[in-house]
Amino acid sequence: MIAEACIPMPLQIVIDDVGWRNGHDGNKENQPFRTGVDRIHGAEDYRAIVRFGRELGMRPQAVMILGDWDTQNRLRKIPTASWLGANWDNSANVGPWMEECAEILRSNQAHLEVVMHGIMHEFWLNGIATRAEWHDDAGVMRPRHDVIARFELFLELVKQHRLGPPPRSFVVCAGRHNFGAPGENFAELVQQFGIQAIFNEFSDELPQTRPLDYEWFGFDRGLITVQRSYDLFRWNHLAPVPEKTPYGPVCGMHWPHILHADPVRNGEIVDGWVRVLKPLNQAFDRLLSPSTEAFLAQLVHHTVTTVKVTGDELEVDASEYYRLPWKYRPELPVTVKVRRANQIESLQIKITSEKPILRQKLK
Numbered sequence: 037m038i039a040e041a042c043i044p045m046p047l048q049i050v051i052d053d054v055g056w057r058n059g060h061d062g063n064k065e066n067q068p069f070r071t072g073v074d075r076i077h078g079a080e081d082y083r084a085i086v087r088f089g090r091e092l093g094m095r096p097q098a099v100m101i102l103g104d105w106d107t108q109n110r111l112r113k114i115p116t117a118s119w120l121g122a123n124w125d126n127s128a129n130v131g132p133w134m135e136e137c138a139e140i141l142r143s144n145q146a147h148l149e150v151v152m153h154g155i156m157h158e159f160w161l162n163g164i165a166t167r168a169e170w171h172d173d174a175g176v177m178r179p180r181h182d183v184i185a186r187f188e189l190f191l192e193l194v195k196q197h198r199l200g201p202p203p204r205s206f207v208v209c210a211g212r213h214n215f216g217a218p219g220e221n222f223a224e225l226v227q228q229f230g231i232q233a234i235f236n237e238f239s240d241e242l243p244q245t246r247p248l249d250y251e252w253f254g255f256d257r258g259l260i261t262v263q264r265s266y267d268l269f270r271w272n273h274l275a276p277v278p279e280k281t282p283y284g285p286v287c288g289m290h291w292p293h294i295l296h297a298d299p300v301r302n303g304e305i306v307d308g309w310v311r312v313l314k315p316l317n318q319a320f321d322r323l324l325s326p327s328t329e330a331f332l333a334q335l336v337h338h339t340v341t342t343v344k345v346t347g348d349e350l351e352v353d354a355s356e357y358y359r360l361p362w363k364y365r366p367e368l369p370v371t372v373k374v375r376r377a378n379q380i381e382s383l384q385i386k387i388t389s390e391k392p393i394l395r396q397k398l399k
């Protein structure tokens with residue numbers, strides 16, 4: 037019987053702007069865009085992410101903004117980090133919700149990943165909000181000391197609230213980034229804080245020093261940088277009803293996309309997404325990834341590793357995977373799907389740098 041094989045394109049879910057306490061869009065008031073939802077965010081909104089991950093067997097990225105989690109007014113030390121500068125006062129946000137929500141994140145690491153986004157999302161230049169926290173509109177990185185101070189504060193807040201291990205993935209705020217920047221380079225700088233992957237929504241309006249090496253990713257100072265595809269809905273669209281799967285490997289979202297105006301009903305919105313995304317796992321050429329690390333390995337294999345069937349023998353050649361200038365390359369099995377007479381079988385193929393070409397008999 038004739039078989040065909042492929043390395044399916046994986047899917048990871050990336051949910052931006054998780055962590056705000058009050059969702060109010062403040063951009064007309066010299067404040068951050070936040071989530072655009074005019075209500076308080078609490079435990080049910082974090083449970084929505086957990087439900088999403090559990091239902092799909094995935095770990096969606098909870099891409100976090102942590103300024104509202106500041107209990108000691110530490111933002112005062114970074115005057116560019118808020119509209120109040122040295123007069124920053126977060127006392128109105130401090131409360132038991134912090135531990136309640138932290139506990140949900142902490143105890144559900146099997147169903148989500150805490151990913152770094154920023155402190156307050158924008159950059160207040162002489163007290164005026166400008167886009168965005170990490171780079172300006174021209175792709176110029178914010179001053180090194182500002183970047184470092186924010187990273188240190190973010191990691192302190194993760195530790196203080198025990199939100200899980202320090203994040204290894206990072207989503208750039210508002211798409212302001214500079215892939216391949218010469219000289220002082222963001223991708224180089226963030227590695228000292230444990231970041232191993234950057235996700236960014238690249239668009240033609242925000243040009244980079246150079247394009248990504250491949251359609252969905254590239255390497256900048258050894259760091260993989262992934263095209264975080266466009267959302268299916270506007271960033272502040274609350275409670276949408278999805279009808280199609282996203283194009284490409286990343287399901288880019290914002291927090292309101294899985295929430296309801298009444299938080300008790302969040303599950304209805306999450307279940308709408310689960311209905312649309314779950315069938316991808318059964319498709320011959322797609323796959324739901326269980327983690328960001330597995331996603332990255334599979335995405336790169338999907339792009340550069342070849343697979344072929346000759347008679348009853350399967351050959352996987354991952355030589356190119358090991359030639360890429362990738363510092364944090366995962367040593368994980370690659371998933372290959374084999375189709376025979378409309379039966380699809382999923383195989384985990386263990387490949388190593390010592391033995392990048394593997395041949396095995398199909399059963």
Ligand SMILES: [Zn+2]
Pocket residue numbers: 052053153157209210
């Ligand atoms: Zn954002």
